[in-house]
Structures are given as structure tokens and as C-alpha cells.
Amino acid sequence: MITVLNIIITGLIMGGIYALISMGLSLQYGVAKILNVSHGEFIMIAAMLTWVFVGLGIHPLLALVLCCPFTFCVGFLLHITIFRWLNINSGTAAAYESNAMLLCFGLYFIFSNIAMQIWGSNPVGFQFMEKSVNLGGAIIAVNKIIVLIIALAVSILFYLFLSHSRLGKSIRAASQDPVAAGMLGMNIKKIMAICFGIGAVLAGIAGTLISMYSQVNTGMGMGYTMIALIVVVLGGMGSIPGSMIGGMILGFVGSIFGYIEPSLSMVAYYLIILVLLLVKPKGLMGR
Amino acid sequence: MNRSNGGGSRIGQYIIPIIIIAVLFGLSFLTRTGTSMRPSYIVVLFVSILNYIVLAVSWNIFSGPSGYIALSTAAFFGLGIYVSALFGESLPLPVLMILAGAISFVIAAIIGVITLRLRGVYFTIFTFGLVLLLQYLILWYEVKFNNLRGRTVASVPYNTVFLSLLVLVGIVLLAAYFVRKSRFGMALSGIGECEDAAAHVGVNTTMVKVIAFAATSFAIGAAGAAKATTMIYIDPPIAFNVMMSFMPVLMVIFGGAGTFLGPIIGAIAFTILQEQLTTKWPKWYMIIFGTVMIISIVFLPKGLVGTIGEMKSMQKKIALLGITAGFMLIGFGFTQILEAAGVSIGGLVFPLLFGIAGFVIFANVFKRHKGKEAA
Numbered sequence: 001m002i003t004v005l006n007i008i009i010t011g012l013i014m015g016g017i018y019a020l021i022s023m024g025l026s027l028q029y030g031v032a033k034i035l036n037v038s039h040g041e042f043i044m045i046a047a048m049l050t051w052v053f054v055g056l057g058i059h060p061l062l063a064l065v066l067c068c069p070f071t072f073c074v075g076f077l078l079h080i081t082i083f084r085w086l087n088i089n090s091g092t093a094a095a096y097e098s099n100a101m102l103l104c105f106g107l108y109f110i111f112s113n114i115a116m117q118i119w120g121s122n123p124v125g126f127q128f129m130e131k132s133v134n135l136g137g138a139i140i141a142v143n144k145i146i147v148l149i150i151a152l153a154v155s156i157l158f159y160l161f162l163s164h165s166r167l168g169k170s171i172r173a174a175s176q177d178p179v180a181a182g183m184l185g186m187n188i189k190k191i192m193a194i195c196f197g198i199g200a201v202l203a204g205i206a207g208t209l210i211s212m213y214s215q216v217n218t219g220m221g222m223g224y225t226m227i228a229l230i231v232v233v234l235g236g237m238g239s240i241p242g243s244m245i246g247g248m249i250l251g252f253v254g255s256i257f258g259y260i261e262p263s264l265s266m267v268a269y270y271l272i273i274l275v276l277l278l279v280k281p282k283g284l285m286g287r
Numbered sequence: 288m289n290r291s292n293g294g295g296s297r298i299g300q301y302i303i304p305i306i307i308i309a310v311l312f313g314l315s316f317l318t319r320t321g322t323s324m325r326p327s328y329i330v331v332l333f334v335s336i337l338n339y340i341v342l343a344v345s346w347n348i349f350s351g352p353s354g355y356i357a358l359s360t361a362a363f364f365g366l367g368i369y370v371s372a373l374f375g376e377s378l379p380l381p382v383l384m385i386l387a388g389a390i391s392f393v394i395a396a397i398i399g400v401i402t403l404r405l406r407g408v409y410f411t412i413f414t415f416g417l418v419l420l421l422q423y424l425i426l427w428y429e430v431k432f433n434n435l436r437g438r439t440v441a442s443v444p445y446n447t448v449f450l451s452l453l454v455l456v457g458i459v460l461l462a463a464y465f466v467r468k469s470r471f472g473m474a475l476s477g478i479g480e481c482e483d484a485a486a487h488v489g490v491n492t493t494m495v496k497v498i499a500f501a502a503t504s505f506a507i508g509a510a511g512a513a514k515a516t517t518m519i520y521i522d523p524p525i526a527f528n529v530m531m532s533f534m535p536v537l538m539v540i541f542g543g544a545g546t547f548l549g550p551i552i553g554a555i556a557f558t559i560l561q562e563q564l565t566t567k568w569p570k571w572y573m574i575i576f577g578t579v580m581i582i583s584i585v586f587l588p589k590g591l592v593g594t595i596g597e598m599k600s601m602q603k604k605i606a607l608l609g610i611t612a613g614f615m616l617i618g619f620g621f622t623q624i625l626e627a628a629g630v631s632i633g634g635l636v637f638p639l640l641f642g643i644a645g646f647v648i649f650a651n652v653f654k655r656h657k658g659k660e661a662a
Contacts, residue, residue, distance in 0.1 A: 233412060
């Protein structure tokens with residue numbers, strides 16, 4: 001019984017993080033049409049920066065706030081420079097989509113290797129609320145509970161932002177029909193750049209949260225990118241609620257496999273996707 | 288679509304294949320430069336170059352015209368490596384290569400049937416996931432049931448590997464040349480231009496895609512089996528190295544996707560760059576790789592061969608090639624100055640990088656100039 005409770009709580013925490021990561025990727029793909037395979041590198045950079053900030057004596061929660069504008073600027077600037085040039089140079093929308101994905105692979109090589117030059121490849125970590133509490137028999141560290149609360153709060157805030165705010169509504173309009181949205185006077189290019197930036201921020205928040213409860217290293221990015229890609233396929237490309245549900249499902253699967261056979265969890269994720277593609281090719285919430 | 292390429296007459300279309308066979312036959316005499324125990328450096332370098340030519344040209348046969356970006360090269364390459372590791376003691380190299388190819392063919396066909404029905408980026412994600420899936424699965428199996436992490440591979444003399452790869456390159460190049468002109472190649476490029484239209488005129492699109500994907504995976508698996516025999520020790524992260532998926536893509540995009548010569552030029556340039564940088568400047572290699580990849584995607588979307596092919600006037604083509612050669616000479620001089628100053632770096636790194644820079648800059652300058660003329 002206690003094992004089951006442990007699996008559920010671990011699944012919730014992993015699911016929260018996965019949902020956060022995949023919502024960012026889903027937004028970047030759904031609106032800006034960029035399948036950002038360097039997404040995990042934003043997670044890694046934020047996690048490493050948090051570790052640097054903590055080393056300077058800054059509280060981790062303040063580091064979370066500091067990392068947001070930084071990752072936003074990196075994402076925004078990348079979009080208004082190289083992705084804009086790429087858009088001009090590649091003729092069709094389909095060509096732009098596949099070229100943008102390949103370009104992100106180039107970014108992945110650059111980011112991960114520069115980070116490795118600066119910080120080395122050894123795992124690093126810091127102490128943050130390591131005390132544990134007893135939740136009905138399951139022993140859980142306080143930092144994990146804080147991480148779960150922040151992840152859920154950010155996810156809900158982000159969803160409310162998309163559904164209620166003026167900018168959120170223009171983002172949704174741009175994702176449904178960019179041409180018509182542009183005719184109605186929206187600055188589509190700016191909205192796309194902002195979306196890419198917001199996606200980077202969500203990855204950055206996830207990175208800081210991950211560094212709060214576990215050790216991080218400069219090679220961690222690709223694993224999270226793969227998980228985000230799987231979640232986005234699972235939930236349906238470009239669907240934000242789909243990413244949340246898919247993230248939770250993957251979190252629970254990962255948590256269950258963590259108890260049975262940890263090294264097989266990646267294999268399990270992949271098999272889920274294979275089965276899903278055979279049954280429902282557009283994903284759970286796909287249009 | 289390029290029916291006119293390479294001459295229209297029946298005899299004309301056999302000129303290029305004959306040149307290919309003659310060049311490869313000439314290269315086979317390189318084995319004389321070293322003994323079977325101590326191969327010369329040129330043979331060792333050519334094993335790498337030929338290996339990448341197989342990967343790049345095979346990738347280009349399917350992904351170039353069809354536009355479906357496959358990132359599964361490392362998966363089938365790794366399968367080939369493991370076939371060599373498991374059966375290398377008992378079977379001769381050609382049999383190993385055919386076996387590895389057959390296994391890759393079957394797995395690629397299964398993956399293709401499942402994922403190639405879908406449009407868009409699903410296929411790319413899946414083929415990339417396949418690399419990681421096989422890596423984790425084999426690592427888990429080896430640790431759990433065989434209680435080992437890596438394996439040693441029975442080594443084969445370099446000259447034998449070189450000759451086997453030479454034959455494989457010949458087959459792949461001839462296949463690439465004839466597929467471009469066949470109905471099958473037309474169907475593939477039709478899928479790339481407009482899949483619905485291709486389906487409407489009676490092309491069985493899924494079948495064409497699956498056959499092309501599986502057949503090119505055969506060559507990739509065979510190349511893996513051959514290259515493995517020079518590796519001595521392998522484990523899943525080495526065998527299923529994701530770089531092997533990206534190198535062919537970069538080589539093809541840099542050289543020119545969908546062209547015949549592009550992948551070969553890209554493979555030769557980047558293999559030399561890789562060999563020299565990984566021995567002298569291993570830390571910078573990946574950063575340079577990523578930078579060149581981004582620059583060639585953004586500023587050279589048609590690749591070297593495609594950019595030259597697009598230019599109308601002969602003078603501009605010659606000028607561009609001349610400028611590139613000039614930049615390479617400057618790079619060569621720069622290397623000499625650095626050597627005199629005591630900095631040691633592979634002799635061809637700066638000539639290649641300078642040449643790439645010169646080509647990219649002036650290709651864009653010429654294009655802009657042409658645009659102004661039109662306006």
C-alpha cells in the first residue's frame with residue numbers, strides 16, 4: 001500500500017515536470033512551427049545557472065525568478081534572428097518546418113558543448129529543504145512537494161494566460177490561422193517570437209525545479225527533449241491540455257517503471273507511442 | 288525530375304556509371320601502399336570517407352527527394368556494429384555485411400509501415416527515438432543477462448575492410464544514379480513535391496516510401512558491420528552514437544540535398560574535418576560542427592551543388608569556384624603562419640573552413656545581386 005502511495009506521489013511530481021516541459025515544446029511547435037529539439041538544453045542551462053546562483057548565495061526560489069527573463073531573452077532573440085532569416089531563405093512552409101528542426105539540432109550541439117566547456121560534465125547539486133515528511137506512510141522530501149506545487153501552479157497559470165488574457169487569445173488565434181490573424185492586425189512575427197520565448201521560459205522553470213530536488217549535469221538535456229517529444233506526440237501536436245495529460249501519463253509510467261526496472265522506462269515510453277500511433281495517429285487530444 | 292541530367296541518349300546515360308566504376312577500381316590499388324598488417328594512413332582515412340559516403344548517399348536516396356527526414360542512420364549503423372560483434376569470430380566480412388543489412392532491412396520495413404503513413408514530423412521523431420530505444424534496450428539486455436557492458440570485435444585487416452566498403456560504395460552510387468532516373472525515383476520526388484497529387488496519379492505512396500527507407504537501411508547496416516571490425520571495443524553508447532544520425536544529414540544538406548554529387552562532396556569534406564579536428568582540437572569539434580550546420584541550413588539551403596546549379600551564367604559559377612579556391616589558399620597560408628608560430632592544427636582544417644566561409648558569403652552576394660537586377 002505504501003509502495004503504491006509512493007509510486008503515485010513520485011508519478012505526480014515527474015508528471016508535473018514533464019507537463020511543464022512539454023507545454024513549452026507544444027507551444028513552440030503549435031504556433032511558431034518550430035519543433036525545438038534543443039528544448040532540453042534550455043532546461044540544462046537553467047538548471048546549471050540555478051546551481052551557479054546558489055553558489056553565489058542566492059536563494060533557489062529567487063534564482064527561479066532570475067532565470068525566467070534570461071531564458072525568455074535567449075528564446076526571443078534566437079527567433080528574431082536565425083529563425084527569421086531561415087524563414088526568408090526557405091521557400092515553403094513545409095521546408096521551413098523541417099529546416100527549423102534541423103537548425104535546432106545544430107543549436108543543441110552548440111549549447112550542450114559550450115556548457116560542457118564552461119561547467120565540465122560532472123553532476124553537481126545543492127542542498128534545498130532536504131527534510132522529509134510522512135504523508136500517510138510515504139516518506140517524501142519537502143523539496144519535491146514544493147517542486148510539485150510550483151509546477152502545477154505554473155501550468156494552471158499558463159493555461160489561464162492562454163485562455164483569458166489578450167495576448168493569450170492572439171497566440172491561440174495565430175496558432176489556428178496565422179494568415180487571418182495577421183489580416184486582423186496582429187503582429188504575427190512578434191507573437192511567434194514571444195511564443196518561442198515563453199516556451200524557453202517554461203523549459204527554464206522546469207530546469208530550475210529539477211535542480212532543486214536532484215543532481216544536474218551538462219549532458220541531461222537530450223533525455224528531457226526526448227521525453228518532451230514523446231509527450232507532445234502522445235497528447236497531440238500543438239495541444240496544450242493534451243501535453244498536460246500526456247505529461248501526467250508519462251510521469252506515472254516512469255514512476256511505475258522506476259520501481260520495476262528503471263533502465264527500461266525509455267523503452268516503455270517508446271512502446272506506448274508505437275501502440276498509440278497504430279490506434280490513434282493524431283494523439284490523445286489531436287485535432 | 289532531372290531527366291536531362293547526364294545526357295539524354297541511351298549510351299550517354301552509361302557514361303557516369305562507367306566513370307564511377309573506373310574511379311573505384313583505381314582506388315582499389317591504394318591497398319598496395321601498405322601491408323595488410325600495417326595499413327597506410329591513406330587507407331585508414333579512406334575507410335572513414337567511404338563509410339560516410341555510404342551513409343550520406345543512402346540517406347539522400349530516400350530523404351533527399353521525398354522530404355521525410357530520417358534520423359535512424361545511427362540505429363541501423365549500430366545494429367550492423369552489433370552483428371559484427373556477435374558473429375565476427377565465425378563469419379567472413381561479406382556475409383556479416385549482408386546479414387547486418389538484412390536485419391536492418393526488416394526492422395526498417397516494420398518501422399516504416401507503422402510511421403510512414405503519417406505526414407509531418409512524426410517520422411523524424413520516431414526514427415530518432417529508435418536510436419535511443421535500441422541503445423537502452425541492448426544495454427539493459429547485456430547487463431541483465433550477459434553481465435557485461437561492452438564487447439570486443441574481431442578485427443579484420445584494414446585492406447579487406449577498405450575493399451568491402453569500396454564494393455558497397457559502388458553499389459550504393461550506382462543505385463543512387465539509376466534510381467534518380469527510374470519510375471521509382473520519380474515517384475519519390477513526386478511524394479516530396481506534393482504527396483496528394485502523387486497518390487492521385489496512382490503512386491502507392493506508402494509502399495514506395497517503405498521500400499526506399501528499408502532498402503537504404505540495408506546499405507547503412509552493411510556499412511556498420513564493416514566499420515565495426517576496425518573499432519576493437521564497442522558498447523551501446525558507442526555503437527548507437529546519435530552523431531552518426533546527424534553527420535549524414537549535415538553532409539547532404541551541405542553538399543546539396545537531392546543532387547547526385549552533393550552528398551559525396553559533403554562526405555569527403557566533413558570526414559577530413561572530423562578526422563583532423565578530433566585528433567587536434569576535440570573540444571572544438573562539436574561546436575564547429577553545430578555552427579557549420581546552422582550556417583549551411585540558413586544561408587545555403589540548396590547546398591554547394593544546388594547553389595552552383597541554380598546560377599544561370601557560367602561566369603558567375605567560375606567566379607564563385609575561383610573565390611572559394613582563393614579562400615582555401617588563404618586558409619592554407621594561415622595554417623602555415625600558425626605552424627610557424629608553434630600552434631599545431633591539422634593541415635586541412637583552415638583551408639576547408641575558409642573555403643566554406645568564402646563560398647557561403649559570395650554565393651549570397653551573387654544571389655542578392657541577381658535579385659536587384661530582376662527588380
